[in-house]
Every structure is written in structure tokens, then in C-alpha cells.
Amino acid sequence: MRVDIWSDISCPWCFIGKARFKTALAAFPHKGDVKVVHRSFELDPQLNDVRPTTGAAHARKYGLTPAQARAAEENLADIARREGLEYLVDFRDHGNTFDLHRLLHLAADHGLQDELLSLVYEGNFATERSVYDSDYQVELAVRAGLDEAEVRTVLADKQAYAHQVRQDEAEAARLGATGVPFFVIDGKFGVSGAQPAEVFSEALQRAWADREPTLTVLGGTSPAGCDVNGACDVQPV
């Protein structure tokens, strides 16, 4: 089975949802048959500067008093901590996440996507360092196991993996995702938001029961192929 998870770095619920899904997956009997793919979703693609978020700005954005904004953030932190995550509440930088998504695709190419995403989330929420700083991005990517020179090359070339980020976003739009986190199991079952682990467990079970046990082979066997022994069908006239 395959689980696609659309998320954005700046989204606290994505950080929390990733942990909740992980809890569900860890308890899933067929977890060895589940492949998780992180997909790109930019909540604020037009943003072209990095903004330190203050409590006051946060309160204005949500129409809250500063005290309410602080309480809401403390509440989020409590929720995160219940999932075993560290979470600071002094408000973090907010910026464009396109480069981070490009790096996550690079990491996927090396089988290190989940590692890098975890480190980026931690950087953003558990330490509140600015994940929009390219040197810090390099540091995190190297810590995930990527090659520093390759990371710098990808960061310097804005076209690198841009196509994949756009493809992910187009697919999210096709699937009707208007927010993140957004989970899709085997292209059939969707879960929107950082739902409780039980919802993910149920979704995994439902998708497992519903999966195609084997391929339905159409067209029967063909005398027009090459096999794993390197032998191709020949049809002498």
C-alpha cells in the first residue's frame, strides 16, 4: 500500500499529523507493506520574504487578543507534546517553503525524505530556528544524510525539482485538497487534517481490506516480451 501525505513546513498540524500517522502506522500489522511518500503543498506560495512572526501579528491574523493567541499556541504545544514532540511557543519565522520542498524531493531520490522532513519540522517547531535560512537548510539536509555539494547545487538552481513540487501541488488540487495535512491511501481513501491516530488506523485497515490482492491481468500471456533471463520472444517467419 502507498500513503501520500501532502503537507507544508509552516503548518503545525502537519507536524502533529505526521506523528499521529506514525503512531498508527507503527501499530499497523502490515506496516512492512506500506510505503509513505511526502508530497509538496505550499500554503503561502506568493510569500517572497521571511517574516519573524510576533505574537501581536499572530493575534491580528486570527482576530484574537495577544493573550488568546498565546493560549492557542500553548494549546498547540500541549497537543504536540502529547504526541511526543517538542514545540516552542515564541512564534517562529514564516517564509516561502518552495526551496524546502525542492530539497525534500532531492531527499526522496536518496531514500531520505522522511528523515529530512522530520529534521525540518523539528527545526521549525522544536527549536524555532529559521528553516528559511539556506545555510541551516544545508545543515539539516546534511544531517539527514545528503551530500552537501549536491544540496547546495539544488538550492542554487531554482529549477531543480521545481517540476516535482508543481506536480505534487497539481495532484493535490485534482484530489480536492484545500488544506494540509492531507493523507491519501492507495489513491482511494483520503484523510484531511491531523486526525487522531485511531482515524489513521481505521483508514489503514479499511484500505488494506479494500486493496487489490493481486493485479488483474488483461490480455493474457503475450508472446511479445523479453524475460528476466534476457531472452526475448522471437517469431521466426
Add this chain to the structure above:
Amino acid sequence: MRVDIWSDISCPWCFIGKARFKTALAAFPHKGDVKVVHRSFELDPQLNDVRPTTGAAHARKYGLTPAQARAAEENLADIARREGLEYLVDFRDHGNTFDLHRLLHLAADHGLQDELLSLVYEGNFATERSVYDSDYQVELAVRAGLDEAEVRTVLADKQAYAHQVRQDEAEAARLGATGVPFFVIDGKFGVSGAQPAEVFSEALQRAWADREPTLTVLGGTSPAGCDVNGACDVQPV
């Protein structure tokens, strides 16, 4: 819908099958909703030198007389030409295709995979140039639209995209593919071999009828997400 096509460069039926599938897809009413992904499959992964294939060697391999081998190849050429493909019959080099598969993954990252695969097949079958020559690989990749420096970097680093090639091969094994071309539609319907275009048409129609029209949403709406306006759910305590 998504179609995964496993193939190898040295496989004439893969070249022919690609054209037959393309014919079916061109006539498919929902072709705009079909995404094609080429997947790696090495028919002869142990091969570590490049061998010019002679008619005599080809005949020996298949237990044919040289005349029969020639006739079989002429027959393949006829079949290829009926699909609008050029196909030479003087036997071509045979070599390890790992680097070509790595390049096809690079091309996929730039949305140029189908272009590159077509050019590599043409090089191998329509011109019988040695697609195992790295300068010619670079030439084809650049013709497909890739950046020369990036192509050379990937070719020089044997680890680049190696992970993806291995992943593709592992997935083919899981799906029970013992030869190529091997087509899988939406992970559910398999077509083995370069079947007639009608078989692919039928498979596309069947998969279309069987597709999930929309996601089944589990867990209902959630107050735990961030939306496309960049606003996250807050839960003031």
C-alpha cells in the same frame, strides 16, 4: 489515472509496446487524465561489458540458424514498422542499462522522461548506434532537453538515482513481473508484453470504469489543519 510501464532499453518488444500503448492512449477519451511513468527493469543487470551482437551470436542464443535469426529480426522490424517505427536489422550492441535507467530518472525529474526514452530506443533500434557509449548518452539526454553538465554529473556518480532504479525493480518483483514490457494501470490492472493496441485500449477503459470517482473521505472534517489561505485552525483554550 496512472500507468506505470516497466521496460528495458535492450528489449525490442518494449520499443514496440511503447508505440502500441501510445496508439491506444491517443485514442482514449480521457487521455488528459492519464499520467504515464516509465519504470526501470534490467534484463541483464550482471552484464559489465558492451558486446556487439552478431547475427551468429544471436542465432546461437536462440538456437536458430543464422538465416532463421535474420528472418526473426526482419519479422520484428516489420512489426515495428507497422507501428510507425524505424528498425534496423544488423544487430546492435548489447550492454548494461543501469546508467540509462539512472538518466531516465533524472529526466523524469525534469518532466522529460518520455522524450529521453523515445530517443534512447530510437538510438538503439532505429539507428543501431551504441547507447552504452556515455558521450552518446549525453548527446541523447541533451537532445531530450536536459542540461549537459547535470547529465555528466549524474553519469559520473554511480549512486545518483541508483536508489530509484532499485526501487522500481523491487516493485516490479513484488508485482510478479518476470519480463518486460510490463504495464500496470492504477496499480490494479496489469498487461504483460507488447500486446496489440486494442488490449491496451480495453485495459484503459476497464481501469477507467473501475477507478474511484472521488476519494472516500474517512474521519470527516477536521479542525486540525491549515488551509490554502495560510490560515491554521486555532483552538484557544
